[in-house]
Amino acid sequence: MFWAIDYLCLAGVIVSAIAAIRIRNLNGAVMALSAMGTILSLLFIVLGAPDDAHSEVVVGAIALPTLYLIAIGKVRAHVTDDSDDLGEVGEGR
Amino acid sequence: MTTIYGAICLAEIVVMVPLLIRLALGPTVSDRIVALNTISTQAALAVLFFAAFAQRPIYLDPALWLCSFSYLGTIVWARFLERGLL
Amino acid sequence: MLRRWLALWCLAFAVWIVLSWTRTAEQLIVGAVAAAIVATACAPLGPVAAPWVLLAPRRLLATLRATLWALGQIVRANLSLSRRIWAPSRPLRPGMVIVPSAMETDGEWAAVGLVTSLIVDNQLVDVDRQHHEMLFHTVWVDTLDPDENRAQINGPVEDRIAAIRRP
Amino acid sequence: MKSAVVIVLAVVGVGFSFSGAVGILRMPDLYTRIQCSSKTITMGAIPVLVALVVAEGPVSSYGSRTLVVAVLLLSVNPLASHALARAAYKRGVPMWPGSVVDQGAERRQQSED
Known part of the structure; x- marks a missing residue:
């Protein structure tokens, strides 16, 4: 039981990390990074380190993506003019 | 009884699989945020x-952190969408 | 003012008890002092719903009946939504509908939004407070008539909330 | 007896969670996906939390943490989904082409005419 939970969490961390690299849209990549932080904190709990899980939740899953979002928003709003493109158009369904 | 708990934890992690697919596919960023919210809910349940x-x-306290602050990214993104500039 | 302070103190002390969850005298005294500080700091900010107004018997009965009704609606809506999800043809007729509303205060608007979001057939999207209208996204649109849509979406919720507010 | 109740509640909760996740994967546009995400809270998380309370007893540290988690999930998730839906609708995130009616856009066009 324990090993199954362990390996599933590890697989989730790897999949979301790959997604964070492969997604071309910056805001979408930030979301994948946040998912990686969430699942990584779950992995820390499973491996028996609740203190690391605390800091990983606060930093990796919440503060870091929020700061990235704010930074990307500031940069786009000041540099480019066509700020309508927030990745909300999407291609195909 | 602990076997049942372990099975429930495992099942909650398995539920994340379709959500990870939606997170990787999602045509718009808002779709990814919906998937991310549900992932953090499932992670909180799995921690419990x-x-x-x-x-x-x-081990219960990280679950509290997860489900009380994981919506901050959503709020920031919604504000960003609505007003353009943060 | 004293009533508002007492209500805030009760709420803050309840939060302390649930979060600390140890029943020693030191914990309770520290919690009482902390709740008093929080109540003093937050009392000038605005009116507070006192927790003991729920103890009036008719209001308690109305709350109980509204909760039971909402639980039944949640189960029904969830079953119908999972039927829509698992059916291979995806039977969806989604749409944005505008419905009139009879709510007045902020708390009533918030309660209607919360309960209608928990009943998963419809999702509150926007509120127009000047014209007393709400914009809902529903997964199955039957009619385009605002009054019939109100009877389906937010009418029952609003009736029950009004019954709690004015028993 | 107790473990039977726990297993039934857990199966109900995990099943509805899974169907909500599949709904997020299968639904055609953002707004229907948001509704599926609140489905994983109301019928997915709450029965599982009730199962934990039934198994461990309400007067334990599990019981209090479960109460806090349930209240947080039930109050914050509708708030976040409403904020997201409102922002996306104002920004003009497209609805599914098969949707029937968009009375908000009709109202806006009338006021522009």
């Missing part, structure tokens, strides 16, 4: 049940 599985109540 892993704490019961390992019989360590000290």
